[in-house]
Structure formats: C-alpha cells, structure tokens
Amino acid sequence: xxxxxxxxxxxxxxxxxxxxxxxxxxxxxxxxxxxxxxxxxxxxxxxxxxxxxxxxxxxxxxxxxxxxxxxxxxxxxxxxxxxxxxxxxxxxxxxxxxxxxxxxxxxxxxxxxxxxxxxxxxxxxxxxxxxxxxxxxxxxxxxxxxxxxxxxxxxxxxxxxxxxxxxxxxxxxxxxxxxxxxxxxxxxxxxxxxxxxxxxxxxxxxxxxxxxxxxxxxxxxxxxxxxxxxxxxxxxxxxxxxxxxxxxxxxxxxxxxxxxxxxxxxx
Amino acid sequence: xxxxxxxxxxxxxxxxxxxxxxxxxxxxxxxxxxxxxxxxxxxxxxxxxxxxxxxxxxxxxxxxxxxxxxxxxxxxxxxxxxxxxxxxxxxxxxxxxxxxxxxxxxxxxxxxxxxxxxxxxxxxxxxxxxxxxxxxxxxxxxxxxxxxxxxxxxxxxxxxxxxxxxxxxxxxxxxxxxxxxxxxxxxxxxxxxxxxxxxxxxxxxxxxxxxxxxxx
Numbered sequence: 195x196x197x198x199x200x201x202x203x204x205x206x207x208x209x210x211x212x213x214x215x216x217x218x219x220x221x222x223x224x225x226x227x228x229x230x231x232x233x234x235x236x237x238x239x240x241x242x243x244x245x246x247x248x249x250x251x252x253x254x255x256x257x258x259x260x261x262x263x264x265x266x267x268x269x270x271x272x273x274x275x276x277x278x279x280x281x282x283x284x285x286x287x288x289x290x291x292x293x294x295x296x297x298x299x300x301x302x303x304x305x306x307x308x309x310x311x312x313x314x315x316x317x318x319x320x321x322x323x324x325x326x327x328x329x330x331x332x333x334x335x336x337x338x339x340x341x342x343x344x345x346x347x348x349x350x351x352x353x354x355x356x357x358x359x360x361x362x363x364x365x366x367x368x369x370x371x372x373x374x375x376x377x378x379x380x381x382x383x384x385x386x387x388x389x390x391x392x393x394x395x396x397x398x399x400x401x402x403x404x405x406x407x408x409x410x411x412x413x414x415x416x417x418x419x420x421x422x423x424x425x426x427x428x429x430x431x432x433x434x435x436x437x438x439x440x441x442x443x444x445x446x447x448x449x450x451x452x453x454x455x456x457x458x459x460x461x
Numbered sequence: 462x463x464x465x466x467x468x469x470x471x472x473x474x475x476x477x478x479x480x481x482x483x484x485x486x487x488x489x490x491x492x493x494x495x496x497x498x499x500x501x502x503x504x505x506x507x508x509x510x511x512x513x514x515x516x517x518x519x520x521x522x523x524x525x526x527x528x529x530x531x532x533x534x535x536x537x538x539x540x541x542x543x544x545x546x547x548x549x550x551x552x553x554x555x556x557x558x559x560x561x562x563x564x565x566x567x568x569x570x571x572x573x574x575x576x577x578x579x580x581x582x583x584x585x586x587x588x589x590x591x592x593x594x595x596x597x598x599x600x601x602x603x604x605x606x607x608x609x610x611x612x613x614x615x616x617x618x619x620x621x622x623x624x625x626x627x628x629x630x631x632x633x634x635x636x637x638x639x640x641x642x643x644x645x646x647x648x649x650x651x652x653x654x655x656x657x658x659x660x661x662x663x664x665x666x667x668x669x670x671x672x673x674x675x676x677x
Contacts, residue, residue: 231548231588233549233551233565233588239588271587274555274562275555275587276590276591276665311590311665314663314664314665358669358670360663362663363661363662363663366669366670368670422669424666427526429668430666430668430670432670434670458668458670459668460667
C-alpha cells in the first residue's frame with residue numbers, strides 16, 4: 195500500500211498553441227494505492243488492487259476530479275536476485291469524474307513493461323502502453339461545423355523509457371522520456387484557423403466562455419528530470435520537471451511544461 | 462555422583478578464574494559510533510580456541526526487512542529464517558560461503574540453513590529487492606557485534622594473546638587490514654578502540670519516485 199501527495203504547476207493546461215489561449219494553473223493531488231501480490235509460480239507474480247486519487251486546481255475548478263482505478267499486473271522475473279531482468283503485463287480500468295461533468299470518462303489501459311537494475315545505483319526500464327478513454331459526447335445547442343462533439347473520447351499509444359541513478363544514500367536522480375501518438379485535446383478560443391480539421395469539437399467552458407476543445411491526432415515528445423530525497427526507509431519527497439512538445443494535425447504544435455513536488459509513503 | 466559434582470565444580474572454578482574480557486569500541490572516520498560492526502578475536506594459542514557446539518540462530522523478517530541487519534554466527538551454526546510479516550518472502554544468497562534459496566514461504570515454514578564455511582553471506586529477498594542482510598560466519602568462537610553505541614564486550618575468553626579484527630558491511634577496506642595483536646588477562650578487562658572508514662550505504666531503494674515502475 196502507498197499514499198502520495200503532490201503539488202503541480204502546468205504552464206499550458208489546455209494544450210493551446212496560441213499565446214492568448216494558454217492557461218497556466220497549479221493543482222494539488224493526493225492518492226492511495228493498494229496492491230496485493232500473489233506469487234503464482236517460479237518467477238511469476240500476480241498483483242491486483244486499485245488506486246484512489248483526487249486533484250484540486252487553483253483556478254480551473256472545473257478540472258477538479260476524483261478517480262478510481264482497478265489494476266492487474268502479471269510480472270515475470272527472469273532470474274533470482276535484485277538485479278534480475280523483469281517484464282510486466284498490466285491492465286487497468288479507471289473512472290474519472292470531474293467537477294465539470296462533461297469531461298467524465300472511463301479509461302482503459304494495457305501495458306507491457308520491462309526493466310533491469312544494473313547494480314545498486316543504476317536502474318533502467320521501458321514501458322509500452324495503449325490507452326483508450328471513453329467519454330460521453332458533449333451536449334450543446336449550437337451546431338458547429340457538423341463535427342462530432344465526442345471530444346473527450348481519445349485513444350493513443352505511448353512508449354516511455356527511464357533511468358534512475360542513486361547518487362547517495364538518500365538522493366536519487368530520475369530521467370524519463372516519452373513518445374506518444376494518438377488523440378490529443380487542445381482547448382483554444384473559437385475561430386482559430388489551425389483547428390480547421392478537428393476529429394471532434396465542443397465548447398469547453400472550464401476554460402471560460404468562448405473556449406472550445408478540439409480533438410486532434412498528434413505526436414508528443416517528452417522528457418522529465420526528477421530528483422528524489424529519501425526521508426525514511428518508507429517515504430521520500432521528490433521534485434521533477436517535464437517538458438512536452440506536441441505536433442498535432444493541421445500544424446497545431448504546442449508545448450507544455452509541468453513541474454511537480456511529490457511526497458510518497460509506502461507501507 | 463559426588464565425585465562428578467566435585468570435578469565439575471573444579472572445572473567451573475578454573476574456567477572462571479581464567480575467564481577474560483575484551484571490550485571494544487568502534488568509531489568511524491568522523492568519530493561517530495559504528496553499530497553492526499563484527500569484532501572477531503582469534504586465539505594465537507590454538508589451545509585457547511575452544512570449540513563449543515555450534516548454536517542455533519535465527520534471522521527474522523519484520524516489516525520487509527531482515528532483523529537483525531547483521532548477524533555474526535559461529536561456523537557450523539544452523540540458522541532459521543522465520544517470517545514475521547503477513548506476506549511471503551523468498552530468501553536467497555549468492556555468496557560463496559553459502560549459496561542457498563528458500564522457496565516462497567510464510568511463518569516458520571522454511572527449513573534451517575547450516576553455515577559451514579567462514580565468510581560473509583549477503584542475504585536478499587527475491588520479492589522485495591530492497592531487503593538486504595548479512596551473516597558473518599566466524600571461524601573463531603570469540604566474536605560479537607557492536608550495538609548502537611558502537612561498543613561490545615566479548616566475555617568468557619581464556620586469558621592469552623589474540624588477533625583481533627573488525628568487519629562492517631560498509632567498511633571501505635579489507636577486514637584483514639584492521640588486525641591487531643591484543644593480550645587479554647583474567648585480572649582486568651582489555652579495552653581497545655578501532656577507527657574505520659565507511660563507504661556510503663547505497664542500496665536498492667524501498668520507495669521509488671513517482672515516475673518509476675517500482676514494486677511490485
């Protein structure tokens with residue numbers, strides 16, 4: 195079982211390209227996860243459990259949300275010991291309810307991970323994930339271009355890879371990278387020509403009157419650098435900075451920077 | 462029967478009369494007390510290297526940690542690995558003095574392990590990679606481990622000359638380089654202090670950052 199709390203700042207919450215549409219905001223999040231590990235055969239283990247989490251935004255209160263996830267992992271450790279390579283298959287089903295209910299969604303994920311710890315200092319891992327988000331089409335009265343209003347239903351595939359380095363007894367560094375291809379949702383002011391060909395479009399009053407959410411196909415490149423400090427054998431605090439760059443349909447390229455401060459306690 | 466008790470009494474009296482004590486303090490290069498340092502005294506005179514029956518010892522698993530972290534045992538000892546956690550553990554060692562693996566178990570189900578070669582045995586758990594523990598298998602019956610104050614007493618030693626050395630899991634040099642010749646007498650305890658340099662204790666972390674695909 196683990197609990198966590200985090201403070202985040204996102205300089206482009208709505209993934210907008212145009213400066214006038216960019217909205218920055220900070221949020222506080224808390225979560226708890228419970229996983230029961232069951233060893234099923236030599237080197238194989240099954241973990242089942244769930245996550246509960248919530249997030250509160252400073253300005254964009256419509257994005258305040260609560261989530262519940264069910265998780266199932268099948269892990270294979272290919273040898274004995276802490277430095278043995280491992281692979282893990284995971285599936286999860288989650289539900290996120292927002293203060294602005296039109297964003298509510300059910301999230302399905304399937305992932306394949308692999309990792310290897312080289313020694314006490316170096317740890318490497320990689321993860322491929324397929325995600326599908328199902329939301330109800332947004333209901334609104336104004337007819338907009340005859341385009342679907344199912345803007346918050348998305349799917350995508352991502353590849354992540356990371357390395358961790360134990361710098362000292364208490365301090366570790368983490369470097370992560372991301373490549374994601376699939377649907378992205380960008381919220382901007384109405385009439386932006388770059389959004390001429392969205393897959394779906396709907397008003398997004400969370401970001402104010404006149405804001406519209408557009409679902410587009412895009413590819414995101416990301417990198418994250420983090421530093422963690424062990425407080426006790428059970429807990430740490432960490433901070434990180436993540437930079438994302440998305441190249442989306444119609445030349446809608448945007449960037450997003452997220453900084454975070456996290457506390458984790460593992461029982 | 463009377464003769465037997467008389468003989469036993471004489472033996473005990475002689476043993477008591479010749480029993481000596483060695484008190485050792487271990488500090489690090491910054492002058493801080495060093496806990497979990499194993500102090501070993503090897504009798505120079507082989508006649509003083511008394512052999513007792515190897516005892517039975519135990520290393521528990523509590524809160525997904527080995528308890529104690531360091532356990533010195535006499536060569537030939539049998540060690541049990543009870544599991545006080547409410548989850549199963551899979552204890553193993555790759556160390557040359559004793560390679561072994563205890564398949565997943567809970568409670569006291571694991572068979573005991575005999576440590577019949579001297580040296581350092583590093584313990585791990587295949588489920589919880591951060592778990593690490595040490596068994597020091599001593600070739601001499603005169604050994605002890607320092608407590609939180611960095612001190613320890615080895616008692617009931619025959620008076621005489623000993624080669625004393627120190628081992629610690631984070632020591633930055635070989636234990637042989639710490640060897641000293643000391644004389645212990647029955648009249649008064651012998652005292653000695655060691656200063657050792659310790660490396661940073663870099664272990665697999667129990668808690669990883671938010672971006673890490675950590676346990677399980």
